[in-house]
Amino acid sequence: MATQQQQNGASASGVLEQLRGKHVLITGTTGFLGKVVLEKLIRTVPDIGGIHLLIRGNKRHPAARERFLNEIASSSVFERLRHDDNEAFETFLEERVHCxxxxxTESRFGLTPERFRALAGQVDAFINSAASVNFREELDKALKINTLCLENVAALAELNSAMAVIQVSTCYVNGKNSGQITESVIKPAGESIPRSTDGYYEIEELVHLLQDKISDVKARYSGKVLEKKLVDLGIREANNYGWSDTYTFTKWLGEQLLMKALSGRSLTIVRPSIIESAxxxxxxxxxxxxxxxxxIILAYAREKVSLFPGKRSGIIDxxxxxxxxxxxxLSLAEALSGSGQRRIYQCCSGGSNPISLGKFIDYLMAEAKTNYAAYDQLFYRRPxxxxxxxxxxxxxVVVGGMRVPLSIAGKAMRLAGQNRELKVLKNLDTTRSLATIFGFYTxxxxxxxxxxLMALASRMGELDRVLFPVDARQIDxxxxxCKIHLGGLNRYALKERKLYSLRAADTRKKAA
Structure with a gap:
C-alpha cells in the first residue's frame, strides 16, 4: 500500500522507522479525525505491527469488530486504499487491525483486569481522540468523556512505563485569553485555579465541586428540564473560569488531569484548531x-442566515x-523515539498563514454567486x-428588534387560524441559535x-515532510x-453515504 517512493526511501524516514513493528491503540475512530488517522497509518505505514481500536458497541452492532466493519471500514475515507489495492487493504484489516x-469512560474501559493488563503490555502507544465536541453538552456528559475518562487512559499507561500517550485536545482550550497563544499550558482567563510547581493546574477540588453541583441539579429536576439545567450549568461554570463553552472547558480540565497523572512519562498533547475537510x-x-x-455555510446556502456576529478583521483558524x-x-513517532517528556503541539493556520473572517466570507460568497450550480447538494439556488x-x-439589537414584531405577527396568524410558522421568524431563530453556539469563534x-510543531517537522527530515506535511503555509x-472545501461538502457531507462491504475472509481464501 505504500508508494514506490516510500518503499525505496523508508530508511530515510524517521517516522516509518519508528513505527515499524509498533502496536498502536486508538480511540475515536468512529469519528471524523480518527478515521483519517487510521487511513493514513494503513496507507503510509505498511510495516506497522498492529493497530488496536477501542470501539464501543451499540444496539445495532454490539461487538467492536462488527461495528468496525459496518461503520468504519465501510467509509468512503478508504476509497483510495480500495482503488490502489483492495485485496491488500482487506488483508491488512484482517491481519493487523484488532478491535x-x-x-x-468505564473503569478499565469495561475490560476485565486481566484483559486490561494484557492490552497495556501489547501496545507501544495510545492515541486518544475520543471526545464529545458538542459545545453545549450537558456538563455531566462532557466531564465524563472529555475529562474523567482520561483517568482510564492514565491507568493503562501506568501498567506500561514505556507507553507513549498522544492526547488530542483543541487549540480552543485557550478560552477567553487573547493575543499570541503558544504551545504551552494555558492559564485560565477567569476565576483562579491553583497551579502546581510542574506547571499544570490542580483541578481535583474543582472537579469535585462540579460533581456536587451536578448532583444537586439532578436531585431537583428530571427529563428535558434536567437536560437544559445541566447544559446551562456547564456554560455557566465554563464562563466563570474563562471559557466560552462546556466543550473547551472540559478539554482543558482533561489536559491538566493527564499532565498530573503522567508526570515524568511520555505525554504529547496535540491541539488542532477548527478541523475541516482534507x-x-x-x-x-x-x-x-x-x-x-x-x-454557518449551510445556513447561508439555504438562505436561513444572512447576518451573523463576527469580527471581519479577526483571524478564523x-x-x-x-x-x-x-x-x-509525527508526534507519535517522536514520542516513541525518546524518553518520557511532556510535549504540546498546536496544529493551526493563524500564526503562519492567516485568513480573516472577512476574506473567508468574501471567498465563499463569490463562489456561491458564480458557481452555485456546481454544488447542487449545498445550494438550491443562487443566494x-x-x-x-x-x-x-x-x-x-437588530435580531432582537426584528423578533418582537415578528413574534406578535406569528401569534396573530395563529389566532386567525393560520398555523404555519413565519419563515422569516424561523430563520431568525436559526440565526440566534447558531450565534449562541459559534459566535465566540467568529x-x-x-x-x-x-x-x-514546525520545529518537530524540521527535525523529522525531508522525506517525512513530504509524507506527513503539517505546514499550513501550503494552503491557498x-x-x-471555494473549490476543495465546498466540493467536499457537496460530495461527501451532504450526499447519501456510500457504503462499502468487505469480501468475506473465507471467500478470499478460496479465491487464493
Whole structure:
C-alpha cells in the first residue's frame, strides 16, 4: 500500500522507522479525525505491527469488530486504499487491525483486569481522540468523556512505563485569553485555579465541586428540564473560569488531569484548531458530517442566515484534517523515539498563514454567486442575500428588534387560524441559535502559534515532510475554500453515504 517512493526511501524516514513493528491503540475512530488517522497509518505505514481500536458497541452492532466493519471500514475515507489495492487493504484489516469492545469512560474501559493488563503490555502507544465536541453538552456528559475518562487512559499507561500517550485536545482550550497563544499550558482567563510547581493546574477540588453541583441539579429536576439545567450549568461554570463553552472547558480540565497523572512519562498533547475537510489526503475535500464552519455555510446556502456576529478583521483558524492527522503521526513517532517528556503541539493556520473572517466570507460568497450550480447538494439556488458579519451588540439589537414584531405577527396568524410558522421568524431563530453556539469563534482576538510543531517537522527530515506535511503555509485559501472545501461538502457531507462491504475472509481464501 505504500508508494514506490516510500518503499525505496523508508530508511530515510524517521517516522516509518519508528513505527515499524509498533502496536498502536486508538480511540475515536468512529469519528471524523480518527478515521483519517487510521487511513493514513494503513496507507503510509505498511510495516506497522498492529493497530488496536477501542470501539464501543451499540444496539445495532454490539461487538467492536462488527461495528468496525459496518461503520468504519465501510467509509468512503478508504476509497483510495480500495482503488490502489483492495485485496491488500482487506488483508491488512484482517491481519493487523484488532478491535476491542470497550468504553473509554468505564473503569478499565469495561475490560476485565486481566484483559486490561494484557492490552497495556501489547501496545507501544495510545492515541486518544475520543471526545464529545458538542459545545453545549450537558456538563455531566462532557466531564465524563472529555475529562474523567482520561483517568482510564492514565491507568493503562501506568501498567506500561514505556507507553507513549498522544492526547488530542483543541487549540480552543485557550478560552477567553487573547493575543499570541503558544504551545504551552494555558492559564485560565477567569476565576483562579491553583497551579502546581510542574506547571499544570490542580483541578481535583474543582472537579469535585462540579460533581456536587451536578448532583444537586439532578436531585431537583428530571427529563428535558434536567437536560437544559445541566447544559446551562456547564456554560455557566465554563464562563466563570474563562471559557466560552462546556466543550473547551472540559478539554482543558482533561489536559491538566493527564499532565498530573503522567508526570515524568511520555505525554504529547496535540491541539488542532477548527478541523475541516482534507486538503489532499485521502482525497481533496474529504469530510464526514457538518463541522463548525459548515453549519454557518449551510445556513447561508439555504438562505436561513444572512447576518451573523463576527469580527471581519479577526483571524478564523481553520486547518484541514489531513494536516492534523499528520501532526498526530509525527508526534507519535517522536514520542516513541525518546524518553518520557511532556510535549504540546498546536496544529493551526493563524500564526503562519492567516485568513480573516472577512476574506473567508468574501471567498465563499463569490463562489456561491458564480458557481452555485456546481454544488447542487449545498445550494438550491443562487443566494440572493449577502452574508454580513457585524459586532455582537449590533447583532443582538437588530435580531432582537426584528423578533418582537415578528413574534406578535406569528401569534396573530395563529389566532386567525393560520398555523404555519413565519419563515422569516424561523430563520431568525436559526440565526440566534447558531450565534449562541459559534459566535465566540467568529470574533477572535487571539492567534494560535505552531512554532514547536514546525520545529518537530524540521527535525523529522525531508522525506517525512513530504509524507506527513503539517505546514499550513501550503494552503491557498481561495482554492481550498471555494473549490476543495465546498466540493467536499457537496460530495461527501451532504450526499447519501456510500457504503462499502468487505469480501468475506473465507471467500478470499478460496479465491487464493
Amino acid at each position: 476491542i469492545t470497550g468504553e473509554v 486538503l489532499e489526503e485521502p482525497s481533496p475535500g474529504w469530510i464526514e458530517g457538518v463541522k463548525v464552519a459548515d453549519a 481553520v486547518i484541514p484534517v489531513d494536516l492534523v492527522a499528520n501532526s498526530i503521526i 440572493t442575500k449577502p452574508f454580513v458579519a457585524v459586532n455582537r451588540k449590533l447583532f443582538d 470574533a477572535p482576538d487571539y492567534i494560535f502559534r505552531n512554532d514547536s 485559501w481561495q482554492l481550498y475554500l
